[in-house]
Amino acid sequence: MICSLLFFCVITSCLATIPRPRGVSISMASWYKPGAEFRCIDGSKSLPFEYINDDYCDCPDGSDEPGTSACPGGKFHCTNAGFKPLNILSSRVGDGICDCCDGTDEWEGNIECVNNCKELGKKMREEAELVRQLQEQGHTLKLQYMETGKKTRAVKKTELEELQKTKVELETVKNEMEQKKNEAETPEKEAKEKHEQAWKEELEKIKAAKDKVKAETAFYEMDENKDNRVDLAEVKAHSQFDVDNNGEVCDTEAREHLELGDEDTHVDMAHFIEKVWPNIREFYKSPSELQAAAKGEKQGEVPEAPKANIPNTGEYLENEDDDEEDEEEDIEYDEEENKEKPSVADDEKMPDYDELTKQLMAVADVARNQFTEAEKKLKDTESQIRNLETYLGIDYGPNEEFSVLKGNCYEYTDREYTYKMCGFDKATQRSKSGGSETTLGNWGKWDGPAHDKYAIMNYENGQSCWNGPNRSVKVHLKCGTDNKLTGASEPSRCEYAFDFETPSRCSEPPTTHQLHTEL
Numbered sequence: 001m002i003c004s005l006l007f008f009c010v011i012t013s014c015l016a017t018i019p020r021p022r023g024v025s026i027s028m029a030s031w032y033k034p035g036a037e038f039r040c041i042d043g044s045k046s047l048p049f050e051y052i053n054d055d056y057c058d059c060p061d062g063s064d065e066p067g068t069s070a071c072p073g074g075k076f077h078c079t080n081a082g083f084k085p086l087n088i089l090s091s092r093v094g095d096g097i098c099d100c101c102d103g104t105d106e107w108e109g110n111i112e113c114v115n116n117c118k119e120l121g122k123k124m125r126e127e128a129e130l131v132r133q134l135q136e137q138g139h140t141l142k143l144q145y146m147e148t149g150k151k152t153r154a155v156k157k158t159e160l161e162e163l164q165k166t167k168v169e170l171e172t173v174k175n176e177m178e179q180k181k182n183e184a185e186t187p188e189k190e191a192k193e194k195h196e197q198a199w200k201e202e203l204e205k206i207k208a209a210k211d212k213v214k215a216e217t218a219f220y221e222m223d224e225n226k227d228n229r230v231d232l233a234e235v236k237a238h239s240q241f242d243v244d245n246n247g248e249v250c251d252t253e254a255r256e257h258l259e260l261g262d263e264d265t266h267v268d269m270a271h272f273i274e275k276v277w278p279n280i281r282e283f284y285k286s287p288s289e290l291q292a293a294a295k296g297e298k299q300g301e302v303p304e305a306p307k308a309n310i311p312n313t314g315e316y317l318e319n320e321d322d323d324e325e326d327e328e329e330d331i332e333y334d335e336e337e338n339k340e341k342p343s344v345a346d347d348e349k350m351p352d353y354d355e356l357t358k359q360l361m362a363v364a365d366v367a368r369n370q371f372t373e374a375e376k377k378l379k380d381t382e383s384q385i386r387n388l389e390t391y392l393g394i395d396y397g398p399n400e401e402f403s404v405l406k407g408n409c410y411e412y413t414d415r416e417y418t419y420k421m422c423g424f425d426k427a428t429q430r431s432k433s434g435g436s437e438t439t440l441g442n443w444g445k446w447d448g449p450a451h452d453k454y455a456i457m458n459y460e461n462g463q464s465c466w467n468g469p470n471r472s473v474k475v476h477l478k479c480g481t482d483n484k485l486t487g488a489s490e491p492s493r494c495e496y497a498f499d500f501e502t503p504s505r506c507s508e509p510p511t512t513h514q515l516h517t518e519l
Contacts, residue, residue: 021052022067022107023093025077025085031063038064062090067107069093076105083117083124131509137481138506142401145504149400153392160388163381170378177371184360184367191357199350206347215277219269221286230258230276231266240285394424395446397454401504405483410500412485419488421498427459427473429496439463440496441473454505465494473498479506 020029031041032052039046040059047058053067062071074090078100088099094108101120103113222230222238235241235254242249243256254260258267259275267276285293353361396403405423412419413432420428420437428437441459448455455477462471473496480486480501487499 022104023053023076023090024066025079025087028066028077040064065090067093069095078102078104080117083121133509134481135479135506135509138479138503139508141481141503142506145401145404146399149396149403152403153396153400156388156391160385160392163385163388167378167381167385170374170381174371174374174378177367177374181364181367181371184364188357188360188364191360192353195353195357196350203348203350211277211281212273214281215273216269218277218280218284218286219272229266229268230272232258232260240283240290241280394443396424397504402454402502404504405502408483410483410485412488412498414488417488419485419496419498421459421473421475421485421500427462427475427496427498438471440471447474457500468494470494471496475500477502477505479503 019034020026021032024032028041032038032049034049036049037046038049038052040061041063042059042061044060045058047064051058052064055065055068055070057071057074058064059071062074065071065074066076068074069090069092071090075087076090076093078086078088080086080101083101086100088105092099093105094110096106096111098111098113099105100113101117102115106113219230220226222234224234224237232251232254235257236249236251239249241253241257243253255264257276257280258264259271259279260267352358391406394406396406402423407423407425409420409422409425411421416432418430418432419440420430422428424443426442427440429440430437439462441462444458444460446453446456447458457475457477459473459475460470462473464470471494475498477500481503483500483502483504485498485500489497491497
């Protein structure tokens, strides 16, 4: 190593001592040896050394005129001691413009150039040092991200393996609990069905008895002369039997309701209960019910509100119609809300199950609860497995350095919008004036060039544009000491570009000594 450095120093010193024609760099000095014949660098011809910089282009490649503007394609080398060396076109030599910071391109004296290479070099080194410090701070954080990311992946991988084993066990438990549940529900179902069927038969008897009482009551109500029969005249006294709504009950209508033949004029109670009552039970009203209806006292009836005395103009009539429609809608809503549920008489309520059935139901409840709990644990475990598989399926960089972005969101606001990027999730846009978010893209892939894959994140398949493609975002990453969104634009319709700074993009910086050597 030391020998190599010494050899480099010796060679560099030797090259520095070789006299160089104007416009020749140190690296090219060996081509220009005073007293020796000069050979064009492209090998096309040889010239006497005194032809160098004689303001006449002899070599096709212009290498014989490095310090003049004689050759159109020639190059002039600015040494720029203290700053960066520079090669310029020979045509710019002696053109009255100072292109080299040391002014050597204007050697003819047509213009006086100030040598400001040292000042420029100092500023350049200061800027380079700031960049180096930023890279150093960012790279330090990147190393921490890498360590944390690798540990997180290892932990999650272990968790996944354990959960996959647990899932197999929980599936077995769930299947066992399901079998026990099914076994417990079979006798429970049979016992409940037996109890309910017995009650159904009993309830039918109760309802039949009640219906018979109603039929007998109706018979007595219609038998106004109390001769234990209902005749045509007594039926004709009830307007509810007016089928054709002509204002009276005719003989034909009365006979039809009493199920009478042509010669019969009345029915007894047995005939009434068997033949007549089944046909009239739905619309028959007792005298007391008819009297209450006539007085407007029917339960639930709302008296009509008096109408206001409004002038008869088109405008008022239109508003009145609207109000009436609104009132009708409100009434319908209120009626639906306040609709009374049909009450069940105490004697029609099913009695409690017997003790044996209750015991079977309790056993089945325990089995159902155990199955539900086992099923819930399995679903929770499957959900955790999916989340872990999703996390582990994402590429967080060669050394997990970008994993720090997962689960975190970053915002940037310009004059109109607030943009948000959620790492490995989605990118959105929201107007500052309000409204819902627009999805610009969902995490897709790394989309940098082949030599730098992790330079760009691609969020794709966002909400579609009007008559256009689905929105998408390319997030351009660069080194920074914080994770932050620094810019957003729309270079093409529905195709957005975000600028994002992150320590994860910081490479290892050169040392201060290396930096100054490079400069």
